[in-house]
Amino acid sequence: MKSRWIDKKRLSQCFFTLARLNKLFFQYYASEKSEVELSAHLKKMNQTRRRFFKIITKTRRLTLSSPYSNVLRLLENIYELVFSLHLFRFRMKDFNLFSICARELLAIEQASTKILLNIAMGIFYRKKLQTTDHFFETIQALESLFQHTLKVIVPQPVVFIIFIHDLYTLQEKLTLTKNMLCPVLSQMPDALNS
Numbered sequence: 001m002k003s004r005w006i007d008k009k010r011l012s013q014c015f016f017t018l019a020r021l022n023k024l025f026f027q028y029y030a031s032e033k034s035e036v037e038l039s040a041h042l043k044k045m046n047q048t049r050r051r052f053f054k055i056i057t058k059t060r061r062l063t064l065s066s067p068y069s070n071v072l073r074l075l076e077n078i079y080e081l082v083f084s085l086h087l088f089r090f091r092m093k094d095f096n097l098f099s100i101c102a103r104e105l106l107a108i109e110q111a112s113t114k115i116l117l118n119i120a121m122g123i124f125y126r127k128k129l130q131t132t133d134h135f136f137e138t139i140q141a142l143e144s145l146f147q148h149t150l151k152v153i154v155p156q157p158v159v160f161i162i163f164i165h166d167l168y169t170l171q172e173k174l175t176l177t178k179n180m181l182c183p184v185l186s187q188m189p190d191a192l193n194s
Contacts, residue, residue: 007066008123010059011075015120017052018079019113024048025086026109029098052079068123074177081170088163097154104142108167111135115174122181129178132171139167 024045111134121127143164
């Protein structure tokens with residue numbers, strides 16, 4: 001039972017740290033900061049990224065018999081998508097475009113971070129998992145803005161299309177993780193008893 005508790009703890013830590021990293025990545029989009037503040041933000045992102053890789057390396061040691069082994073495979077896909085979303089900042093040359101869609105990006109950051117935190121809490125405390133419907137709606141709002149406004153002014157629309165596609169894929173993977181966890185969590189003993 002102790003190994004299952006450790007598996008839960010590590011997997012939960014991965015989702016908590018990934019939620020923190022996701023938040024930092026999206027804050028980087030909206031940053032109208034000085035060079036010093038931007039440098040401090042990048043340093044914080046790199047520290048969190050190193051912490052995430054340290055935790056996920058330990059978590060990969062989950063045994064194949066662990067009920068969380070399939071969730072771990074999905075976590076690998078999820079963090080790859082989160083990192084791909086962060087590359088959007090470097091693919092987009094005109095940073096002024098971020099101010100046009102700042103409200104939509106903030107809504108996406110809040111919704112995706114909330115889901116990642118909810119999954120972490122669900123794993124460790126067996127909390128009820130939320131749907132990803134709100135996250136889906138925030139992606140649709142960004143896509144609508146792109147179709148009606150940004151497509152005309154963005155110098156590289158394909159970069160934006162890839163970003164939106166990655167967001168939809170992230171939403172699908174988070175939904176799949178949630179659906180995969182529900183039966184596992186219902187069979188597990190409470191965190192306090194394990």
